[in-house]
Amino acid sequence: MKNCNAPLNQTTRRILLIGFATAVAVAFTVLLPQPGHADNVTPPPVPANIQVSAGNKAFLVGHAVGTQNYICRPSSTSISGVAFTLFTPRATLFTDNNKEVTTHFFSPNPFESNADPTVVAAGMIRAAWQHSHDTSTVWGEVKLGHSSSDSAFVATGAIPWLLITVVGAQDGPTGSGKLMGTTFIQRLNTSGGVAPPIGCASLSDLGNKAFVPYTADYFFYR
Numbered sequence: 648m649k650n651c652n653a654p655l656n657q658t659t660r661r662i663l664l665i666g667f668a669t670a671v672a673v674a675f676t677v678l679l680p681q682p683g684h685a686d687n688v689t690p691p692p693v694p695a696n697i698q699v700s701a702g703n704k705a706f707l708v709g710h711a712v713g714t715q716n717y718i719c720r721p722s723s724t725s726i727s728g729v730a731f732t733l734f735t736p737r738a739t740l741f742t743d744n745n746k747e748v749t750t751h752f753f754s755p756n757p758f759e760s761n762a763d764p765t766v767v768a769a770g771m772i773r774a775a776w777q778h779s780h781d782t783s784t785v786w787g788e789v790k791l792g793h794s795s796s797d798s799a800f801v802a803t804g805a806i807p808w809l810l811i812t813v814v815g816a817q818d819g820p821t822g823s824g825k826l827m828g829t830t831f832i833q834r835l836n837t838s839g840g841v842a843p844p845i846g847c848a849s850l851s852d853l854g855n856k857a858f859v860p861y862t863a864d865y866f867f868y869r
Contacts, residue, residue: 687743688705688706688707688708688866689705690705690708690833690835690866691835691836692800693795693800693808693833693835694795694797694799694800694808696792696793696794696795696810697793697794697795697808697809697810697833698810699810699831699833699868700831703830703831703868703869704868704869705866705867705868706867706868706869707748707825707866707867708742708743708864708865708866708867709740709741709742709748709749709776709864709865709867710740710741710742710743710862710863710864711738711739711740711741711751711861711862711863711864711865712738712739712741712862713736713737713738713739713751713860713861714736714737714738714840714858714859714860714861715733715736715806715839715840715841715842715858715859715861716733716734716735716736716737716856716857716858716859717731717732717733717734717842717843717847717856717857717858717859718731718732718734718854718855718856718857719731719732719846719847719852719853719854719855719856720732720853721850721853727847727848727849728849728850729847729848729849729850729852729853730847731842731843731846731847731857733842734753735752735753736751736752736753736774736861737751737752737858738750738751738752738861738863739751740776740865747779748778748779749776749777749778749779749826749865750776750777750779751774751775751776751865752774752775752777753772753773753774753775754772754773754775754784754786755769755770755771755772755773756770756771756772756773756775756786756814756815757769757770757815757817758770758786758814758815758816758817759771759773759786759814759815770815773786773787773788773814773815774786774787774788774789774811775787776826776832776865776867777826778819778825778826780823780825781818781819781821781822781823781824781825782819782820782821783816783817783818783819783823783824783825783826783827784816784817784819784826785813785815785816785817785826785829785832786813786814786815786816787811787812787813787814787832788811788812788814789809789810789811789812790810790812793809793810793811793812794807794808794809794810795807795808795809796808801837802837802838804839804841805837805838805839805840805841805861806834806837806839806840806841806861806863807834807837808833808834808835808836808837809833809834810831810833811831811832811833811834812830812831813829813830813831813832816828816829826867828869829867829868829869830868830869831867831868832865832866832867832868833865833866833868834863834864834865835863835864835865835866836862836863836864837861837862837863838861838862838863839859839860839861839862840859840860840861840863841859842857842859843857843859
C-alpha cells in the first residue's frame, strides 16, 4: 500500500507546486509597473494632409457618440440663399472600456479675442473638449487644408476626418490637468453627422435645426 501511494503523493505535491508558482507569477505581474495608456493608443493610417507632425505622440483616444447640430442660415454660396451651418457638436467620448473621458462642444476660447465684433462672447468660438474628471479643457482650430473626405479613408455619408490644432488650454480646479499639454487632436473613423439634404431649402426654412447622429474617434497628442 505504501508503494502504491508514493506516485499519488508525488503527483499531488507537483500539482501544488505548479499552483503555487502560478500564483506567484500572477502576483508578480500585478506588482510590475503596467504600461501607460499612451502605449496602447495607435492611430490608424490617415491622409497626408491631416498627419500629425513628428515629435507628437498620441496619449489618449476617445470614442465619441453624439450629434452634429445644424441651423438653417442665409448663405451667399447656396443657390437657394440658405444652407445648414454647424452651430455645435454635442458628444460624449468614451474609453475602450466604456468609461466617460471627455465631453465635446463649442465654447468661447478665453485665450483668443473674438474676431466678430457682433458676437458678444469671452473669446473666439472654438471646438472644445472637457475632461470628465478634472474638467481640464482644450480648444482647437481646424486650419486651412486640415480636413479630408478622401474616399480611401472616409466612409460614404460621413463627416470629414480632421487635424485640429490646439489653440487654448485651461486646467481644472484640481490641477491634475489630464488634457494639459495637448498639441493636436485628430477626428477619425467618422460615421454619419452630415447635414441633411432637406429642411433648409428656402428663406422660409431659416432657423430650422437638425440634430444629426454621428460617431468618431478622437486621438489626442502631446
